Amino acid sequence: MSHRTVMTPESGVDATEDQMARPPRPVLALDIGGTKLAVAVVTEDGSTHAFAVEPTRRDEGPDVILRRLFDMGHRAIDAAGLGPVAAVGISCGGPLDARAGVLVAPLHLPGWIDIPIVAQTAAEFGVPAALENDASAAALGEYRYGIAQGAETALYLTISTGIGGGAVLGGTLHRGAAGNGGEYGHIMVRPGGRLCLCGRHGCLEGYASGTSIAQRAREAVAESDAATTLTGIAPLAAEDVARAAAAGDALASAVWTETTDLLAQALTDLVNVFEPDIVVIGGGVSRSGEQLLGPVREAVLRDAMPPAARAVRIEAAGLGDEVGVIGAAAVAFDLVKEKADV
Numbered sequence: 611m612s613h614r615t616v617m618t619p620e621s622g623v624d625a626t627e628d629q630m631a632r633p634p635r636p637v638l639a640l641d642i643g644g645t646k647l648a649v650a651v652v653t654e655d656g657s658t659h660a661f662a663v664e665p666t667r668r669d670e671g672p673d674v675i676l677r678r679l680f681d682m683g684h685r686a687i688d689a690a691g692l693g694p695v696a697a698v699g700i701s702c703g704g705p706l707d708a709r710a711g712v713l714v715a716p717l718h719l720p721g722w723i724d725i726p727i728v729a730q731t732a733a734e735f736g737v738p739a740a741l742e743n744d745a746s747a748a749a750l751g752e753y754r755y756g757i758a759q760g761a762e763t764a765l766y767l768t769i770s771t772g773i774g775g776g777a778v779l780g781g782t783l784h785r786g787a788a789g790n791g792g793e794y795g796h797i798m799v800r801p802g803g804r805l806c807l808c809g810r811h812g813c814l815e816g817y818a819s820g821t822s823i824a825q826r827a828r829e830a831v832a833e834s835d836a837a838t839t840l841t842g843i844a845p846l847a848a849e850d851v852a853r854a855a856a857a858g859d860a861l862a863s864a865v866w867t868e869t870t871d872l873l874a875q876a877l878t879d880l881v882n883v884f885e886p887d888i889v890v891i892g893g894g895v896s897r898s899g900e901q902l903l904g905p906v907r908e909a910v911l912r913d914a915m916p917p918a919a920r921a922v923r924i925e926a927a928g929l930g931d932e933v934g935v936i937g938a939a940a941v942a943f944d945l946v947k948e949k950a951d952v
């Protein structure tokens with residue numbers, strides 16, 4: 611967990627100096643997850659203030675949840691004590707239409723159909739608002755404030771329940787036509803393989819997401835006669851597989867190795883296509899650290915085209931639990947800049 615606070619700029623500065631030295635107004639960041647809502651006021655240096663998290667309680671439906679989210683936002687603005695915000699950034703899972711500012715039908719929020727969230731947020735707070743796919747926002751957050759600072763081309767993968775991604779190319783967030791680009795989870799790694807939620811067979815997500823790692827391990831336990839420490843763990847999670855593999859359990863190691871092999875296979879393609887300076891891996895599964903990154907790095911270095919393989923760093927995400935709000939804030943600051951440039 612990161613601790614990001616800065617001094618407030620108000621005190622002890624006379625009016626003239628204040629006008630000259632006044633930093634840009636902060637923004638409000640809203641992160642809408644399937645299990646958690648997070649808000650923070652964020653200043654231009656990426657420092658978060660009044661960071662707050664609440665359970666989403668999905669069964670309450672969009673009206674009640676958005677009212678609660680907006681109330682959290684107002685409380686954060688009051689608690690931060692930095693004055694009015696310049697804009698609001700919203701990070702949410704897709705499918706969404708970032709340009710239209712509409713949540714089309716987010717997979718993690720059943721029943722949220724065609725919610726005009728940008729218009730609602732702008733009306734609520736009286737300032738411009740912007741929406742971004744959560745993985746794209748996280749990519750921008752890591753690029754501007756996290757481990758990808760200074761990179762020219764940065765890719766971001768989040769590996770948790772599913773697999774999402776985003777790309778910053780030449781310093782600019784790649785959005786795609788509607789803001790849903792970067793679906794690295796649906797790169798095919800096993801033609802004809804496991805059925806993916808998207809309807810195809812053999813996507814990376816069907817093997818290397820936290821959900822799929824656990825599912826493959828459960829199937830392996832059911833099919834194998836060999837002794838394994840995974841027997842009897844219920845519900846079996848990806849972190850149990852990682853822990854058992856690290857302790858030398860043969861069945862867990864086989865599942866884990868297949869995971870890192872297939873992740874490396876997809877990353878090798880991405881590295882060949884984009885020749886990035888850095889690939890950042892975030893999400894819950896990335897907490898296994900070097901156990902995940904080590905073999906992936908080795909395979910990409912071996913298999914990618916040599917110039918691309920030599921150029922790329924593969925690193926764990928740097929922003930931790932605040933990546934959602936920091937990414938949303940980066941999107942909001944881009945909006946403020948865009949408006950100022952017009």
Ligand SMILES: [Zn+2]
Nearest residue numbers: 796806808813
């Ligand atoms: Zn798929």
